[in-house]
Amino acid sequence: MSDVLSIASLFPERLNIHGDAENADVLRVRAQWRGVEARVTTVTSAQDASGLRPDAITIGAGFDADAPEVLAGLRAIEGELKAWVDSGAVLLAVGLGWEMLSRSLEFRGADPLSGIGIFTGRSVASERHVGRISVDSEWGALTGYEYHLRDYVLGEGELPLGSVSSGTGNAATVHDGAARAEGAVRGTAYGTGIRGPVLARNPVFADHVLELAVAHAGLAPASTVPDARLTTADDHAAKANVIVRRALGLSA
Template sequence: MSDVLSIVSLFPERLNIHGDAENADVLRVRAGWRGIEARVTTITSAQDASGLRPDAITIGAGFDADAPEVLAGLREIADELNAWVESGTVLLAIGLGWEMLSRSLELGRPDPLSGIGIFTGRSVASERHVGRISVDSEWGALTGYEYHLRDYVLGEDERPLGTVASGTGNIGMVQSGAARFEGAVQGTAYGTGIRGPVLARNPVFADHLLELAAAHAGLALANGAPAGPLTTADDHAAKANVIVRRALGLSA
């Protein structure tokens, strides 16, 4: 057991079009503010995964044109990824990264591509959905930006990250009046289309993932009232989210 929290960032040079690769740094910095040293390791090839025992994994969103090549790289480390998540490693997957880790995804071809299968749902072709989003979740209101060309069909053993208060979420074309959901949760694996990056915008959710990662590492986060940069960062996030929710016509 190490006294350093290990965070892995998957293919950040290809999967960072909305700053989603920075979710790894959000976890690292917030861990430091809570008294734990954390280190981010970048994986861009199978060799990079050798010998790692991460406590948290992040993967971001990218362009569809890059998906086949990145998916090939993910398949090379699929056994490691599945073993890590099965051991309780926290996974945060955004946008295309989430879709590639699902059971299958449609990229405008006749047949869907097989994904890595960490998430048991599937990503299906849909219309383009772009704009601000707010989601009611057990960690409060999650806000950010959504940009996706696919819907997500939850697997039988998955639950949604939350309910859409404004925006599209997983399913764009639903019956009028029906609830709309966003994201997928399966064990310690969390998938979402919320970008921004989501952890910088939503510190309560970030701390939830950080606490899971610290528990996996056998490390204790410092307790007590937040102070200094932690307070400042959380205040900025709260103010930004109030602005977004008001712009969406929601209560702050």
């Protein structure tokens, strides 16, 4: 057992078109602000993954044109990825990264590609959806930006991240009988289309992910004593989210 929180960032140079690879650094910095030493390791090959025992794994969004090549890279570390998640490491997957870790993903006019299968749902070709989004979740209102060409159909054992109050989310999936769902949760694996990056925009959710990672590492719980930098970052996020929700016609 290490006394350092280990965070694996998958293919950040290819999957960062909306800053989503920075979710790894959000976890690292928030951990350090709470007195927990943390280290981010970039994983782009089987060699990078060999011997690594991460407590948190992040993967971001990229361009569809890069999907076949990046998916081949993910297949090269498929065994390690599944072992990490099965061990209880927390996974945050955004956009195309989430879709490639699902059971399958479709591109318009082409046959579906088999995904890694950490998520049991599937990504199906849809219309382009772009714009601000707000999602009601157990961590409060999650806000950010959505940009996707695919819908997501929840699979066995999956729950949505939350219900869409404004935006599109997983248009094919309703939640609580009426509202559209957004994202997918399966154990300690979280998939979402919210970009921004989502953890910087939504600190309560970020701290939930961090707590799961700290518990996996077997470290002492992160300090709840406010650090001035943490308080400032959270205040900025709160103000940004108020602006988004007001722009969407929602209560702040």
